[in-house]
Amino acid sequence: MKIAVDAMGGDHAPKEIVLGVEQARDLYSDIEFTLYGDQAQINPLLTNQDRITVVHTSEMIEMGEEPVRAIRSKKDSSIVRAATAVKEKEADAFFSAGNTGAVMAAGLFIVGRIKGIDRPGLTSILPAAHPDTDKQNFVYLDTGANAESKEKNLVQYAYLGKFYAQKVLGIENPSIALLNNGEEEDKGDRLHKAVWQSLNSADDLNFIGNVEAGSLLMGKADVVVTDGWTGNAALKATEGTAKTMLALIKDSILKGGLRAKLGYLILKPVFSIVGKNMSTSTYGGAVLLGLKAPVVKTHGSSKADAIKNTIGQIKTMIESQVVNQTVDYFNNQEVLEKMDKTDKID
Template sequence: MKIAVDAMGGDYAPQSVVAGVERARDEFKDVEFLLFGNQAQLTELIKDKERLTIIPTTELITMNDEPVKAIRKKKDSSLVRAAQAVKDGAADALFSCGNTGALLAAGLFIIGRIRGVARPGLLSTLPIISGQEGVFNLLDSGANADGKPEHLYQYALLGKYYAESVRGIDNPRIGLLNNGTEPHKGSKLTVAAHQLISADPSLNFVGNVEARDMANGSCDVIVADGFTGNAALKSMEGTAKGIMTMLKDAIMTSGVKGKLGALLLKPSLMKLKQRMDQSTYGGAVLLGAKAPVVKAHGASDARTVYYTVKQIRAMVAGQMIPKFTAYLATQQSREDS
């Protein structure tokens, strides 16, 4: 398989991107990389050119660029050229740590969406923190601020196929993010979405989930509109960082006894830190596009890039996009008949 990489996107690009890609290349012998970006910079950074191809570009989309305008005007940017390679069939997936809005625009306007998908959504992977190890997926986590009930229903279908194809979960549990667990609770959007999702027997729908219970392990996939999902995601990220900072401050100000206790607890504390580290869970996926489009955080280091490539490899190898496209085609033919 071939992955098109926007090598210039991100706060620490291209250094972190190249380092992460080379680590992934060394481990996954079935993956090739097309690196789009400044040829001189990339050539200097690459240690081994095996299964790495540099595609020179002359423009860069920055974090401050207006997404749609940048996609239309900067045709020779590393992001646009990488997206075009996927559209043309030269690569199987698109990866970037750059401008999120621009990546979403490239996924929609260049690569295109699967026929039958009204609004592709952004799927994030988050850790379960209720005593059991594992992760869950949140969809939509920020691609669409506004949504309709049918969009949330499609997110349930998309989330199911991601959980099955990439995470290997049979009959994944689907929850709907809401302000109460009762079916009649919530806005007009969530009440109508609840009815649509619960009416589909192919979905293992467990009902509404409150924000405080998102990470308790009760669901494999949680569905939300993009505004609500993004707010919940940012709240979880901020809380996690805050807890780790408070814990560190408490240890450093607790005197000799506290520091000795922390030393004894170091293995457990490191394990906790690893569980809270989102870099190991890969990037956010634009589900509903015709090919895997994956966004890692702008501040991603080489380790995050490696894990995101690992995630993309699983998506391509699991044939998630073809499977879901075939499923939607079958559903459409049934409705037409």
């Protein structure tokens, strides 16, 4: 099993990238890594090069660069070289903590999309935080790959999410919900109403209806489908709310005197559990589903632990052959014809 790594992408690259890769290397004996980037920066960080190869690249795509222009002009960048390794079958998967748009563009134009998938969706694993559910996490897509989507795109996301939940989360018949501005069938704009009808009429999907943004983390479904604009906005609002609440709790403890501080010490193990469950580093990176191979984007601020967990996520994807199953499904002519009938709105 071989994974191509953009060692130069992210706020803490290459130090945390290398540290996370070495942790994963020591944890998984069946994975080999190729790190693409500046050898002068990477090599001194390695404790040993067992199952790690460093390939020097002379260019780097910065966070603020225009994605498509960057991957076309910087052929010797770490992102382009890592994606090309997957295209040429030198690696089974590629991941980066760098420029999100460039990673998506490299995945789309270099690795290539699956036939039948019009627009790959950026897919995240999120925690199900409600105490009354036995769900621990769920699949959420699209989290920002496509600002505008058509009806058939969201229907395709439902199938992509279904396969991912089955193969990676081990859920036999995952429930699927549509993110909307109300739970009733007739809620939403023309797009969401049409998607609701298409998902509800699909006999091979366990569609349970709409879910509101306020219930996103309540564990109501194993897969939540949305367009990229709404999905990204809802996710950032959720993350922002969580950070604000933690900041308010911390401030209240600091200002609450001795009793508040003693209470914190008693509850510290509980806060640690909550922090771990809600941390993005626990669940790995966001997968660009709909491509011919696993392409995973980790958060720009990811440190070693998040890198290690992302590699574990990629390992599961490769072993479960979720991409191969998706290819087989969307190569079916009957399926393609069914998808073509979903676009009932202009």
